[in-house]
Amino acid sequence: MTWQSRRAVDPLVASLPAFRTTHPGIDIEWTARSLAGFEFEPVEQLARRYDLIILDHPFMGDAARKGYLLSLDEAIIGKDSDYVGPSLATYRLDGHTYAVPVDAACQVAVFRPDLMQRLDRPPPRTWREVLALGQVAERQGLKLAIGLASVHSLMTFFTLMAGLGQPCATSPDEPFCDGPAASEALSLMRALLSFCPAQVLDWNSIKLHEMMVAEDLFAYCPAVYCYATYAEADQRKPLRFADLPGAARPSPTGSTIGGTGLAIAAHCSSPDAARAYARFAARAQTQLDFARHHGQPARIEAFADVAIDQTFGGCFSATRATLEGSWIRPRYAGYLGFQEHGGQLIESHLRGDLGEAALLEKLRTAFAASGASA
CATH class of the missing domain: 3.40.190.10 (Periplasmic binding protein-like II)
Incomplete structure (x- = not known):
């Protein structure tokens, strides 16, 4: 489940052929909800129906307390320095990280x-x-x-x-x-x-x-x-x-930083397959490809890519300082x-x-x- 915008849907759908090349036994189908649904629809409910969920970081406190998302290790998500500003830090709470940053915004x-x-x-x-x-x-x-x-x-x-x-x-x-x-x-x-x-x-x-x-x-x-x-x-x-x-x-x-992360529902029937896609989505090359399909990736490499920056009218270079100095809003349950x-x-x-x-x-x-x- 993602949210309805070509910035959100197109990069994920476009990533699937490359993912299937190295993971031929795994298939993914994406569904989208409205921006209002993305902002307010309880992730706990989505986690009962979907394996992979694109979400906002204020849900982290609720997820940490109720345990409806899997914790992701560093082998999947990488380090803070791999992402622009505090993108990764927004999904870390109480020593656990619950999503891979796939989109950066403030x-x-x-x-x-x-x-x-x-x-x-x-x-x-x-x-x-x-x-x-x-x-x-x-x-x-x-x-x-x-x-x-x-x-x-x-x-x-x-x-x-x-x-x-x-x-x-x-x-x-x-x-x-x-x-x-x-x-x-x-x-x-x-x-x-x-x-x-x-x-x-x-x-x-x-x-x-x-x-x-x-x-x-x-x-x-x-x-x-x-x-x-x-x-x-x-x-x-x-x-x-x-x-x-x-x-x-x-x-x-x-x-106030926004952006989105890719999370895995705790109920997921194929957690290894879900982790494989999360690891794929965290790769620099995947997120560079996101940007070539209207995406707004969180990886630092995308913000340093001159051609991608030109595609978006210089947006990344013009706003990077704001992202680097952004503030993380509350995330408590x-x-x-x-x-x-x-x-x-x-x-x-x-x-x-x-x-x-x-x-x-x-x-x-x-x-x-x-x-x-x-």
């Missing part, structure tokens, strides 16, 4: 080069510059953009908090956030919204990229989970990517419930339905209670 900036040329501005390096760009765009009849539907609001809040040097807690036993920094982060989000259409509160990452390609209106977005495939030449208006603008200074640190609820709360605040003080109190209360709900 929140970075994305822009339309033709519209930025009209504005005669380079990509901003700070959020202060982002807001200045918004004023220039407004005078030209253009807009800024961002995707803030539910969980994406929380991810942007996380990123800004880490960029301000006050990252949110990763354990429910700790206070959720610093009050003054949270107020500043929310202020930046509200200020950005003044240069965006209201519907960005309904957009997820995929919708954000699609709208920027389809409509000649959105010049720049400061923070979105990168889909490098929207920079490929077959897009109507190929996008370009840049490092995350710094919240406090021109430094692309603190972006029970976190996923907070992630969904917390995103809804921040979205409600940004819609004007919940005041800042009430929002922060509800976030703190929900975060503290989330560990007990696992």
Whole structure:
């Protein structure tokens, strides 16, 4: 089971002929779910029906507590230095690693080069510059953009908090956030919204990229989970990517890392066959091939490959510093419930339905209670 995007499906399907060459007795059939399913559908349920699962790392705490994924050893997954940034570290918890990183992503900036040329501005390096760009765009009849539907609001809040040097807690036993920094982060989000259409509160990452390609209106977005495939030449208006603008200074640190990993269900009836594919998927050559089929691999070799980088409009070289300095969000058992609820709360605040003080109190209360709900 993977998730529905050519970035996710095509590389896995394209890898199968090469895998069958060396493993002729093993066959794999991939099925895909929506992005919302990828973000929230319990992996425990998927692990009852599927052997191989592409998942997000916040599920690690739940998996470690309940034991529904197999632990993978270093002979399969390799070392941290084999992958860009903390990609591998995101799947390690309590001394065990539960997935092979097959896709790397974090929140970075994305822009339309033709519209930025009209504005005669380079990509901003700070959020202060982002807001200045918004004023220039407004005078030209253009807009800024961002995707803030539910969980994406929380991810942007996380990123800004880490960029301000006050990252949110990763354990429910700790206070959720610093009050003054949270107020500043929310202020930046509200200020950005003044240069965006209201519907960005309904957009997820995929919708954000699609709208920027389809409509000649959105010049720049400061923070979105990168889909490098929207920079490929077959897009109507190929996008370009840049490092995350710094919240406090021109430094692309603190972006909330995403990406995906390949995990094996504990119930798997053919664990040796599943491990063989996981080992194959972790190879540098396999992940280089992923990139040749719209994939966004996590192996460091793919980020160093000039030809692959050019295929994606320079995305990998333009955003590598952000990935290297990214932040790992909470992964404790029970976190996923907070992630969904917390995103809804921040979205409600940004819609004007919940005041800042009430929002922060509800976030703190929900975060503290989330560990007990696992």
